[in-house]
Amino acid sequence: MTDLKILAVDDSPTMRRIIINTLKRAGFSDVIEATDGQDALAKMKVDKVNFVITDWNMPEMDGLSFVTTLRGMDEYKSLPILMVTTRSVKDDIMEALKAGVNNYIVKPFTPETLKEKIEQVLAG
């Protein structure tokens, strides 16, 4: 579990710091970050990541477009993706589900929920 390389995508620097700190507390120390979908795609060309945590509302490329783009690429069809967002309307969650998100957390989250969802996604 600890050799997992996680990409945390969020336009809020505060949220990125909180997510990275929470991940480190949970034993996931190899984390890289990106500010939106476009930045994430650029980072993924350089670093091989095996887990993505992404926000939804972001400039340039939002989380939903980012997930749709990844699912359209052969190499990322089965990449585990966890969406962490403020969006809690059921229709939005269904849209994320259809786009190919593996699990979904509504902000604000607890460290326990984040760890639990990562483990659930990894367990398949």
Add this chain to the structure above:
Amino acid sequence: MPTNQGLQTKLQKEIEELALSITEIVVKFRELHNPLRESSEKVPQATEQLDKISEQTEAATHQMLDRVEEIVQQVEESKSGLEKIRTCVKENRIDDIEGIIQDLTNKADVTCNGAYTIMDALQFQDITSQQMNHAASLLEDIENKLQSIMGVLNGRQDDKDKSSDKETGKKNRVYDPHADLFEKKTEQSVIDDLFAKKT
């Protein structure tokens, strides 16, 4: 002196121009109606959003202050524990030290957990930031509507053009209009069920 015929023609022309002006005024009032209605709807929305930000920021701040007070209390007690150790060493009561160290370790754990709780609570910044962007976006819409009203009143098209130019230079606001620190439209357990059904 104009003839009756000439006077009648002049009067008819004046009346026609007046009728045209009235039609123009009616058209302008119709143009004003929508921006005014939309603006009057958006002002309460923006106010409500700003009130929500104020309330949620205060609640989050109180949560953090509670944790800070707990941490300060633990640190004060830890200092007192260290003094006890000093006394034990001076009085050569080595056997008593183990219990004090255990107590200090527990206090350090509580302090650390308190700090983590503060870090988790800081997620409010992202949520209130989105609420602020929503409120700002509503205010910008009102500004645009007012500019379009001014354009109609001044009989100028250029005000509309100016506002659209201005729009391009405006900050690209990305936000969830339903972002809320305490109220989630869908509970995590319901989300879990949705994802469980998929697998």
